[in-house]
Every structure is written in structure tokens, then in C-alpha cells.
Amino acid sequence: MPRLFSNGRYVTATIALVCAMGGTSYAAVSVTGQNIKNGTVKSIDIANNSVASADIKNGSLLKADFKAGQLPAGAKGADGAPGAKGDKGDPGIPGTAAAKGDKGDKGDPGSKGDKGDKGDAGTPGTPGPGAKWALVKADGTVLRQSGGITVQAFGSGYYVDFNSSLTNSGLIATAAYLSGDTDPRANPVVEICGAPTVEHVACAVAGTNDNEHVFVRTGNQAGAAEAHAFYITALAS
Structure with missing residues (x-):
């Protein structure tokens, strides 16, 4: 059995010598893979450009066997299926308020x-305060009034107390x-108490002769004194 050589260079030299002595057919038959120790043949033992495509097993080379950039990029693959919906993100930081x-312009009406x-x-x-009034019955009862007015009946005359000065007021x-008092009659006569001034009369009943009282006299159609209902109004100037 032939001896196995551990040195690759020595093996190569021996093969060359044998080929020179006995022809290439002897070398091809005599040197096989069994005569070479695994892992002993290195890149330096192989001549440049001596390994052809026919010497390489189809499908045996990997991407790692080529330099970067030597292999062209493949065609773009088909789009993958959509991924699952991700979790809801955390709320963002509030933005700064704008100026x-x-x-804006005024809108149309x-x-x-x-x-x-x-x-x-x-x-x-x-x-x-410019008007005070009262509705007085024939017997001196005040039926309606603006407020604060009292009346004393005296025969066919009436003393009306307005409880405020009537100087410079119109009467x-x-x-x-009224019901039960519908006979024809003359218009009432009215005057402010508080003589001796020219525009006032002297009122005889005690406590009435001042400018807060007025005297009203009613009469029948002929003008004779007779008790009847009346309205009295004082208008301040």
C-alpha cells in the first residue's frame, strides 16, 4: 500500500514527477482522493484559473463563498401578508397653545x-307724585284713591286731606x-284751604285750614247744595 504524504507541496511534486516518468494516464489512474489527506490541499497548491465550472458540483456553492457585491441582487419578492394590528400607543405630549x-370681521345681520x-x-x-286722586261717595266714604287721602263730610261740603302741600297744584x-246716586247735578265747586291768601279760602272745620286740605261742595242741577259723589284730583306743577 502506498504511503500517505502529509505535505501538500510534496504530494504535488511527486505527482508531477510520476506524470513525467509514466505519462498522464498513469497519474490519473494512480492518484485519487484516497491518496490525499483531508484538509492538506490549500489554495497555494492549486494554479490560478485552473478550477472551472465543470469541476464544481452544481448547487454546492453558498453566498458566503463569494465576495460582497459579486452576486447580483435577486428580483423583489412578493409583498408579505399584513401584520397584526399593533397596540394603541401612549398619548402624546400636549402641544403648546397657539397664539x-x-x-374676525363682523358678520352680516x-x-x-x-x-x-x-x-x-x-x-x-x-x-x-304729580297726581293724587280719590273717588268719594255722597256720605264721604272714599271708594278709590291714589293713596294717603282722607275725607270729612260736612252737610253738602267735604274736606279732603291730601296729606301733602297743594301749593302750585291744579285741582x-x-x-x-254711582249706583243709587244718578240724579242730574251741577259740577262740584273746589278750592284749597289756608286763607288769608288770595287763592285760598278759609276752611271752618278745625285742623283743615291749611294748604294740604281742599273744600269740595256738590249741588243739584239748579245749583242748590246737595250731597253727591264726586272725583277729586290734584295735579302738581
Whole structure:
């Protein structure tokens, strides 16, 4: 049995010598893979450009056997299936508030709205200080008034106390027709108490001769004194 050589260069030299002595057919038959120790043949033992495609087993080379960039990129593969929906992300950090914008132009007036329903009647207000009035029955009872007025009946005359000065006030007295008191009559006569001034008369009943009282006299159609209902109004200037 031939001796196995561990040195690759020595093996190569021996093969060359044998080929020179006995021809190439002897070398091809005599030197096989069994005569070479695994792992002993190195790159330096192989001549440049001496390994052809026919010497390489189809499908035996890997990507790692080629330098980077020597192999062309393959065609783009088909798109993969969509991945599963990811988890909801955390809320982002609040942004900084933007600067206040300029005031916009005034808009056009809107259409006129429908007319609203009529409101409820308000409560009658208190008469102002410029007018005080009373409705007095024939017996001197005050039926209606603006407030603060009292009356004393004296025959066919009446002393009306307005409880405020009537100086520079206008007085109006008119006949009032009430149930049971509808006979024709003359207009009442009225004057402010508090003589001796020219525009005032002297009122005889105690406590009435001042400018807060007025005297009213009613009469029949002929003008004779007769008790009848009347309205009395004082108008401040």
C-alpha cells in the first residue's frame, strides 16, 4: 500500500514527477482522493484559473463563498401578508397653545325673527307724585284713591286731606254717577284751604285750614247744595 504524504507541496511534486516518468494516464489512474489527506490541499497548491465550472458540483456553492457585491441582487419578492394590528400607543405630549388669532370681521345681520307672543300685562304702577286722586261717595266714604287721602263730610261740603302741600297744584273736581246716586247735578265747586291768601279760602272745620286740605261742595242741577259723589284730583306743577 502506498504511503500517505502529509505535505501538500510534496504530494504535488511527486505527482508531477510520476506524470513525467509514466505519462498522464498513469497519474490519473494512480492518484485519487484516497491518496490525499483531508484538509492538506490549500489554495497555494492549486494554479490560478485552473478550477472551472465543470469541476464544481452544481448547487454546492453558498453566498458566503463569494465576495460582497459579486452576486447580483435577486428580483423583489412578493409583498408579505399584513401584520397584526399593533397596540394603541401612549398619548402624546400636549402641544403648546397657539397664539390668539386676530379678531374676525363682523358678520352680516341675521334674518329678522318671528314676532313673539304678547306678554302678560304688568302690575299697575304707583301713581307719581304729580297726581293724587280719590273717588268719594255722597256720605264721604272714599271708594278709590291714589293713596294717603282722607275725607270729612260736612252737610253738602267735604274736606279732603291730601296729606301733602297743594301749593302750585291744579285741582279738578267732577261729578261721579254711582249706583243709587244718578240724579242730574251741577259740577262740584273746589278750592284749597289756608286763607288769608288770595287763592285760598278759609276752611271752618278745625285742623283743615291749611294748604294740604281742599273744600269740595256738590249741588243739584239748579245749583242748590246737595250731597253727591264726586272725583277729586290734584295735579302738581
